[in-house]
Every structure is written in structure tokens, then in C-alpha cells.
Amino acid sequence: MQTIGQQLINGLSLGSIYALLALGYTMVYGIIKLINFAHGDIYMLGAFWGYYAINGLHFNFILAMLSAMVFCALVGVLIEYFAYRPLRNSPRITALITAIGVSFLLENGMTYLFSANARSFPQVIRTVTYHVAGLRISNIQLLILGTACFLMLLLELIIKRTKMGKAMRAVSVDPQAAQLVGINLNHTISFTFALGSAMAGAAGVLIGLYYNSIDPLMGMTPGIKAFVAAVIGGIGSVPGASLGGFLIGLLETGVQAVGLSAYKDAVVYFVLIVILLVLPAGIFGKKTKEKV
Amino acid sequence: MLEVKDLVVNYGAIQAIKKVNFTINTGEIVTLIGANGAGKSTILKTISGIMRPVSGQVIYLDQPIQTKAVPKIVRAGISQVPEGRHIFPGLSVQENLQMGAFLRKDHQNINQTYADVYQYFPVLKQRRHQDAATLSGGEQQMLAMGRALMAKPKLMLLDEPSMGLAPIFINEIFDIIQAINAAGTTVLLIEQNANKALAIADRGYVLASGEVKLSGTGQELLANQAVQRAYLGG
Numbered sequence: 001m002q003t004i005g006q007q008l009i010n011g012l013s014l015g016s017i018y019a020l021l022a023l024g025y026t027m028v029y030g031i032i033k034l035i036n037f038a039h040g041d042i043y044m045l046g047a048f049w050g051y052y053a054i055n056g057l058h059f060n061f062i063l064a065m066l067s068a069m070v071f072c073a074l075v076g077v078l079i080e081y082f083a084y085r086p087l088r089n090s091p092r093i094t095a096l097i098t099a100i101g102v103s104f105l106l107e108n109g110m111t112y113l114f115s116a117n118a119r120s121f122p123q124v125i126r127t128v129t130y131h132v133a134g135l136r137i138s139n140i141q142l143l144i145l146g147t148a149c150f151l152m153l154l155l156e157l158i159i160k161r162t163k164m165g166k167a168m169r170a171v172s173v174d175p176q177a178a179q180l181v182g183i184n185l186n187h188t189i190s191f192t193f194a195l196g197s198a199m200a201g202a203a204g205v206l207i208g209l210y211y212n213s214i215d216p217l218m219g220m221t222p223g224i225k226a227f228v229a230a231v232i233g234g235i236g237s238v239p240g241a242s243l244g245g246f247l248i249g250l251l252e253t254g255v256q257a258v259g260l261s262a263y264k265d266a267v268v269y270f271v272l273i274v275i276l277l278v279l280p281a282g283i284f285g286k287k288t289k290e291k292v
Numbered sequence: 293m294l295e296v297k298d299l300v301v302n303y304g305a306i307q308a309i310k311k312v313n314f315t316i317n318t319g320e321i322v323t324l325i326g327a328n329g330a331g332k333s334t335i336l337k338t339i340s341g342i343m344r345p346v347s348g349q350v351i352y353l354d355q356p357i358q359t360k361a362v363p364k365i366v367r368a369g370i371s372q373v374p375e376g377r378h379i380f381p382g383l384s385v386q387e388n389l390q391m392g393a394f395l396r397k398d399h400q401n402i403n404q405t406y407a408d409v410y411q412y413f414p415v416l417k418q419r420r421h422q423d424a425a426t427l428s429g430g431e432q433q434m435l436a437m438g439r440a441l442m443a444k445p446k447l448m449l450l451d452e453p454s455m456g457l458a459p460i461f462i463n464e465i466f467d468i469i470q471a472i473n474a475a476g477t478t479v480l481l482i483e484q485n486a487n488k489a490l491a492i493a494d495r496g497y498v499l500a501s502g503e504v505k506l507s508g509t510g511q512e513l514l515a516n517q518a519v520q521r522a523y524l525g526g
Contacts, residue, residue, distance in 0.1 A: 166390065166391060173380050173381055174378050174380055176378070180340060180342070180374060181394050181443065182367060182394045182395035183363070183394050
């Protein structure tokens with residue numbers, strides 16, 4: 001019972017990181033039908049920004065995270081502007097391959113500039129472990145969970161309540177009709193990239209704090225897992241991405257807990273295959289229906 | 293108010309519109325009628341900026357607009373009700389209407405426009421918190437028109453508003469088009485239902501294979517034998 005509780009806490013912490021990342025995948029896919037494979041690398045850039053903001057600029061944690069979010073939002077907007085926007089009317093595969101290219105560029109560019117060595121993330125917040133009912137919960141875990149949930153709620157409010165959020169939804173369901181009411185597609189798409197990338201930036205700083213180690217390739221595996229989370233939740237669905245992220249996190253820690261650490265990645269992909277066989281549109285995915 | 297001059301538009305490799313000319317005066321209801329594929333929708337999309345002409349001009353309030361971005365054209369006062377309605381599913385009825393007012397800066401007057409729209413279409417008020425996707429076809433058409441009205445257009449472009457609707461809805465929609473026009477909005481109406489369209493139009497143009505074949509007042513065209521044979525089932 002205690003082990004289960006403990007793994008639940010670990011899984012939720014890790015899952016909230018995947019959820020934050022998955023949101024970016026799902027929002028970008030929702031609006032321009034592109035799997036932005038460079039998204040995991042934006043998370044890496046967020047972690048590096050946090051590293052330098054704390055070490056170099058002596059920012060505290062909150063400031064480091066907020067500035068990483070702003071920085072990543074900017075990077076996301078620039079990537080869209082230079083890499084994806086010129087391909088807006090090209091076949092989808094062209095944009096997809098470009099996304100993979102952007103990912104390689106960021107990974108290798110960062111390796112070139114900062115070396116491939118892992119560096120330890122400054123621990124701006126001293127880890128304190130609480131013992132509650134036999135469970136070990138660290139303040140970092142609580143911070144990750146709390147921040148992630150707060151950001152997800154904030155995002156939900158932005159999408160549901162604000163005019164820009166409604167415009168995002170309008171563009172994602174019908175870009176042409178959205179244009180006809182005067183919505184500027186470019187602005188809306190930039191806004192979507194900014195939001196998604198800001199979430200990735202926050203996740204990068206949080207993971208730095210949690211795992212204490214960052215390197216230029218750190219975005220690869222979590223990026224793909226967050227993509228899996230978005231697909232499992234139903235790509236294009238915001239609540240689906242959150243749920244998918246938590247599920248993947250729980251699954252991964254669960255597999256480790258039963259002693260199959262070596263297979264934790266394989267299990268994630270296996271579950272992806274099963275879900276796609278049973279629910280091809282994901283858990284919250286819309287069944288595509290053609291209305292004439 | 294609007295003048296289309298020597299307009300040529302290609303649709304892919306096909307020349308869909310071949311040197312079309314027509315005018316709309318302020319306050320009129322003008323209709324373009326013609327068979328499927330005559331190029332009616334292409335003209336409308338070119339006016340609203342979704343498609344670009346190869347040559348020719350669209351002059352609106354003495355300004356050429358054929359190269360302007362779509363939001364600029366909307367802001368200038370042209371709203372299109374697209375063919376097939378194209379409401380936003382997943383957004384509530386009221387959110388759809390709010391998107392119609394996307395570019396408006398006069399926030400204090402928007403509530404009045406909601407009230408106007410709800411007066412034209414009381415059913416939208418009843419369903420304002422419902423997902424727009426749950427509306428019937430006729431109600432979706434009303435929502436698409438209401439959404440266009442939210443921008444307070446000077447010129448409203450309607451693309452096949454009667455398509456796929458039950459006769460009772462068709463009559464209601466045409467009554468409301470007349471009411472909107474009487475309240476001061478100029479209307480360009482595209483219809484396959486030529487009888488209905490010509491009956492409420494001040495003037496009409498008959499389009500066939502990308503060219504204007506005939507023009508006249510609504511009554512003249514209704515009485516014209518060639519039009520009757522080709523489009524009115526007479």
C-alpha cells in the first residue's frame with residue numbers, strides 16, 4: 001500500500017512535467033495540424049535558460065521560471081515565423097520534416113555552444129523531504145505538482161474565457177471562417193506557439209530542479225513521451241494532453257517500481273500501440289466525422 | 293458602394309471568372325444567380341479577400357480592395373456568410389457571435405448588437421449557451437448570419453443561405469434578409485434558388501460559365517423567358 005502511494009506521488013510529479021509538454025504538442029497540432037518535433041528541445045532551452053538565470057543573473061526560482069517561460073515563448077514564436085510559416089501551404093509532411101530539422105538544429109547547436117556534458121542544475125530551493133503516513137514527499141515534488149496544475153488551470157482559463165483563446169479554438173476548427181470574421185491567422189498561430197512554448201519552458205526549469213541535471217539532448221526522450229501522452233489523450237484535446245501526461249508519468253514510475261526499469265520506455269510505447277488499436281482518436285479525441 | 297471591374301479569377305488552372313463587371317449601390321439587395329459552377333462563390337471569396345484575382349479590380353467605397361488582407365476588408369465593413377454556414381463547433385452560440393465582433397473596438401455598443409441579433413433570431417438567444425454544433429441546419433444558418441451581423445457590416449455577402457434548408461426556414465431566412473436590408477445593410481446575395489432571390493432583389497445578374505449573361509431588376513429577370521427556362525424551372 002505504501003509503495004503504491006509512494007509511486008503515485010512520484011508518478012504524478014513526473015507526469016505533470018509530461019503534461020506541461022504535451023499541452024504544447026496538442027495546441028500546435030490543433031491549430032496547424034503539425035507535430036512540432038522541436039517542442040522537446042524548447043523544454044531543453046528552458047532548462048538552460050534557468051541554469052544561466054540562476055547561476056549568472058542570480059534569479060530566484062520564481063523569476064528564473066517566469067523568465068524561462070518568456071524566453072521560450074519568444075523562441076517558439078521565432079521558430080514558427082522562420083521555419084513553419086513559409087511552409088503554411090505546403091504538404092504536411094514538409095512541415096513535419098522541417099520540425100525534425102529544427103529539433104536537430106537546436107540539439108546540435110546547443111551541443112556545439114555549450115558542450116554535450118551534463119551539468120548540474122543549481123538547487124535554488126533546498127530539498128526538504130516530508131514524511132507523511134510513511135510516504136516520502138519532497139517540497140520539489142509539491143512545487144512541480146502545484147506549479148503544473150496552476151499553469152494548466154491558467155491555460156484552460158485562457159483558452160476558454162479570453163477572446164484570444166476563443167480565436168484559437170475558432171482557427172483550429174475552421175481557419176477560413178475564422179479569417180472571414182476578421183481573425184488574423186498569423187497572430188493566432190504565433191500566440192499558440194507562445195503559450196505552448198512557455199509551458200515547455202516552465203517544465204524545463206522544473207525538471208532541472210527535480211533531476212538536478214541538464215544537457216542539450218535532455219529534450220529528446222521526454223519530448224517523444226509527451227507526444228505519446230498527447231496522442232493517448234487525443235491529439236488536439238487540451239484536457240486529453242494533461243490526462244495523457246499524468247498517465248504516462250504514473251505508468252513509467254509504476255513499471256520502475258515493479259523492477260522493470262530497463263523496460264520503462266518500451267512499456268510507454270507498448271501502451272501507445274494498445275491505445276491506438278482500441279481508441280484510435282485517443283481518450284478525449286474527436287471522432288472525425290464528415291458532414292456534407 | 294461596390295464595383296467589380298473586369299474581374300478575372302483562376303481556380304487552380306481553370307479560369308473561373310472571365311471579365312465580370314457589376315455594381316452594388318448603397319442600400320440595395322443585389323443577387324447573383326447561376327447554376328452550380330458558374331463562379332458565384334468565387335466572386336464572393338474574391339470580394340472578401342480569401343481569393344485573389346488575376347486581373348481586374350474590386351472597388352469598395354471608392355477604394356480598391358482586391359489586394360487587401362481579409363481582416364482589413366472585414367474591418368472596412370464587408371462581412372461574408374459563407375456557403376455551408378461554417379459556424380464554429382465547440383464554441384457556444386454566444387461565443388460564435390462574439391467572434392463575429394472580433395475586430396470591433398466600440399465595446400460599449402456590442403451589447404446593443406447582441407440585442408439586435410437576438411431580435412432577428414430569438415432562437416439563438418434561447419440557445420446562447422449551447423455548443424453551436426448542436427443546432428439544426430436552419431439554426432446554424434441563422435447563427436452564421438448573426439455572426440456576420442455582429443461586425444456591423446455595411447455590406448453583407450450571403451453565399452447560398454437557403455442551401456439544404458427546410459422550406460419553412462427558407463422563408464424565414466429570406467424575410468430576415470429583407471429586414472436586415474431595411475435596417476440599412478446593403479446585401480449581395482448568391483443563390484441557386486433564383487425564384488426566391490429575384491423576388492426580394494432590387495437587381496440581379498445572371499452568371500454562366502464565369503461571365504455575366506444578363507442583368508436587370510429582380511422583376512425583369514423573373515419575367516425573362518430565358519431566365520425562366522434556365523433557372524426557374526418554367
